[in-house]
Amino acid sequence: MEEKKHQKHTKLKRRENENFAPNEIAILGTKCSVIADFVQKMSQNLQKEAKIGYLDASHSDSEMQQDYDSFVFHHSGSLETTIKTELNEYNERIRLSQHDLVFINGNHYQGEKQILILDNEKEASVKKRLDQLTRIQFIIKLNDEVDYFDCLLEKFPHIRNIKVYAMADEDAIARHINNLIQEKIAPINGLVLAGGKSTRMGQDKTELDYHGKPQRHHAVQLLERNLLDTYISVASGMASEVDSIIEDKFFDLGAFGAICSAFQHDPNKAWLVFASDLPFVDSEVIQLLLKHRNPSKMATAIKGKSKTFVEPLITIYEPKAYPILLGYLAQGYACPRKVLINSEVEIVEVDDDLIRNINTPEEYQQALKEING
Template identity: 70%
Template sequence: MQKKHQKHTKLIRRENDIFAPNEIAILGTKCSIIAGFVQKMSKKLQKKAKTAYFDASHNNEIQAPILDNFTAHHSGNLNINATHKLNEYNERIRFADYDLVFINGNHYKGAKQILILDNEKEASVLKRLDQLDRIQFIVKLNNDSNYFDFLVAKYPTIKNLRCYHIDDVDAISKHIDNLIQEKIAPVQGVVLAGGKSSRMGKDKTILNYHGKSQIEHTVSILEDNLLTTFVSVATNQQLENFETIQDKFVNLGSFGAICSAFQHDPNKAWLVLATDVPFVDDKLIKLLLKHRNPQKIATAIKGKSKQFVEPLIAIYEPKAYPVLLSYLAQGYSCPRKVLINSDVEIIEVDDDLIRNINTPKEFQNAINDLKKQSNV
């Protein structure tokens, strides 16, 4: 049988809905009621998730601007008036950073839906009946809001769905929060082993601090915390007894290793751990996992007296991947620069826990200090 020609490299894609990684369209009532509903839900969820609202303009006379206008305010607000053609691929980049995007379903279809029953909008619901293919729950605008006959005919089990009154803000927001939690990516581990170890004069991954090679020790720390763990290796580097991810971003060091992990699986969060930090222990990894904040692009460790976070003791969320690639497109390949200039959860620890070892003298000092700790 002749092998089918494949023009493009088949990559694993991030799991997206139509416009965003996680979206829900609200329809069945007036746009003003939908907008108010979204505002109430977003206010309830603001400390738990990063949300956005995707709506359509009702202004029939608006014209494309002569020039794109970006107005920034010191409060952190940015108003944009720009020529824009709606395109689902571009919107997925725009919304990649959000945990949930609410969509005005009167204008755009969403992969999941919330149906608000409004007796005055029967014709509107009938018009969009085929869009209601993944209704999450029902909201009644009024106590006498009806399930339209055509709804029941099309979806016979619709009355079995959870139903709320529109004033049940706490219960509805909790339901939506559960939908957000379901989409939080599981964490996998990646241990960095592709460095050149030039200052040490020998491969740092084979150094013995804890009765076995440092790479074995580092992998075991992550696996003991129930993380499926891979070892990042340089191009053409081979390692036995470990699941490996080969660096596809050549000559970019740890930055390339992180991007290669995301290329391997963009639907996982990656706990990145270097092999030259022998004082990192099980307690520190548990602390990092405990304080993980999926709202941010990453959760990172920082020494209390250090100015910047440690990019190689950190959990990178799937939303970090497009940010990393955008920095690469600008000519930057420093993961610390990305974290410094992004929204990151920071966990402060004693400096000694995260000191990295790069030279033979530092190695011997670390051995002596570890022996002292074990004798305490």
Template identity: 60%
Template sequence: MTKHRKHTNLERRNNDNFAPNEIAILGTNCDVISDLVSKISQKLANYKLAYFDASHAKNVEKNSLSEYVFHHEGNVQITTSGNINKFQQRLDFAQFDYVFINGNHYQGAKQILILDEAKEASVLKRLEQLDRIQFVVKLKSETKYFDFLEEKYPQIKNITCYTIDEVDQIANHINNLIQEKIAPVKGLVLVGGKSTRMGTDKSELNYFGKPQKEYVKILLENQNLETFYSVQPFDFARDDNSNDDEISDKFINLGPFGGICSAFQKDPNAAWFVLATDVPFVNEEIIQLVLKHRNPSKAATAIQGKGKDFPEPLITIYEPKAYPILLQYLAQGYSCPRKMLINSDIEIVEIDDTFIRNINTPEEFEVAKNELKN
């Protein structure tokens, strides 16, 4: 008998307990943990990092007013009331590459165990939380492994071990853990637009001996990107599941914005290289240039013409962290991917304007086709 499912079974972003990528540090006092996190973060300044800790204040009154204090340099201090809620924390931490957790207070999906003889009892109390130790740090090189650790985890001495002063090596280890979870890139070719000014489907125009949608798909596939067509639900007169290389819009009548969100709904753990079919001067070198300058720490990596004021939203790699941002804009009544890019932390790749000309009318098509022949 098939089990009744009350809600749609959606693909979910791969999250740890509180963030997409987290590690808890435990086994010593809180000052040592926060000091280590501070030193590591200075070595990994090219990433977006966060530290998740508990207040050590004994008595705190509930705030009747939430205060947000912004500094002109970009820092913000927030004082508000709220309980720990993994769903809220995942939203708060969605934009971070890595989150360090004070494991004395909260349990992380992965752990760094610090061996401190003075805290043996504390480690014993949290023994069951040590289920994915990434490496061990000794406060003193001569510190021995506790007997109960070896009994519970016979292989613990085979795990990489550092001393607390080996900050460079620890930071490098963390760097590798971050790199392991960088999202793969997939391709998304936007087709099925209204093409009102052209009078015919722009994705079917022939510049290079085949429909432009096929040419664009090949451009992306030549970079080893698994690539899909973004189509409207009524395109090709068949269901979304009937063709493996199509993603049917689930966000209806939102244009490219809906296509991008639909791709993330299909795979929220991939970055999506979005490419329109009305920019025929985009070639393999430009695709390679965007991939070369991809910055997974940003929300997106976008092309911008040197003579333009704004990025091109349809020649862009959108990272998984862009998905919740897009949905936040949608919740405010905006369905313009460019607006999201302009107001987000993104990587800009500048190129000559001529490579990103939009071809929108029959006259422009004839001119572009002749230029491309030459």
């Protein structure tokens, strides 16, 4: 009889990280100062499209003597941190989870993807790091005189087929890097919230008929018409054989728990969360939200034009929102609106009536009159 293998931990779907971040590229082949200058220029070029990080090693000969961690905020909106810590790939994946791309100084650390800079003065350095060149995205020639080193031609016989730029081709290089960022943007799934208690309505709000069918099914079809793989979020124990469902794994946390449960189901997707009590939301609103999606921020949210705060239950939550949500939960907060208010969010404004919640029988009857003319 074959012995059943013991599984110690619950098997969860993992975030698709590279060595240190969800999307990283190491730069190697030249001096650290040239790499740092290159990163600065590329970051300046890409700052409107993406959030960029840079992982490097200290080049100081003296060890930091500070006996405390410091967090120095500047009034311009920047933070300088100095922390006593060891490099740890798991912790860096948390620290760098908010970045769309992390550049890595390849002279010190290995990245999943690479940019190779050809510099005649650094042939020995390249030869020493040949095994780190696993996924070269493109090559940059530091000057016109430089050519491929023999060690590169021997290790990579087809290296001349890889795209080559001159160092001065900054705009073209930035476009190439931006394409690498765009390739990693998460696909969007739909999540229709249907696990609420509907206390004020006195009956299940998801079963109410505004458009010739239960609102739950109308909401699913609305998202599917916009080409989203869509799931229904339900309370634990309410599984359906008909619908694609995600059961709440974070009990008694309402919409907050539903969003976290969706990310636990698949942390590599963005989730367009859509409440079942918004009968005036139509395909145009969904398309507007999708059109203005900003994946460099943690979410893209709808806000009524005269409202102070965004509506958290018609919002696209990016994968980078998941660790933020869990961080708020660890502090005892389970309000998605509080998370959005205090985070980097893209806001899309619409008329207030389009995102009006229907919570009571009286509101339901009034909504029916308006929808049916």
